[in-house]
Amino acid sequence: MASKPSDQPTKEFRAGTIVAAIWTKTTTIDGRSVAQHSIRIQKRYRDERSGEWKTTTYLRPDELPKLSLVVSKAYGYLMLRETDNGMAA
DSSP: OBOOOOSSOSEEEEETTEEEEEEEEEEEETTEEEEEEEEEEEEEEEOTTTOOEEEESOOOGGGHHHHHHHHHHHHHHHHSOBOTTSSBO
């Protein structure tokens, strides 16, 4: 049975307005709890007309280095974590 994902991400990495958010859901497989991760990439921006903050998944070419950085950090976080017994997850 899968647990309901939380309302908040497990971890976020930001570079300016570009955000990579890691979401974790715990599922039971063969009697063991297993963490499953998903990553949401988005950009926050202020709408010029309304002044409200909004999100988009569209990026400009000059924002790609920031995207690369947050994706690399998210990947590193997931791959280099350690479990309670000191073994890599």
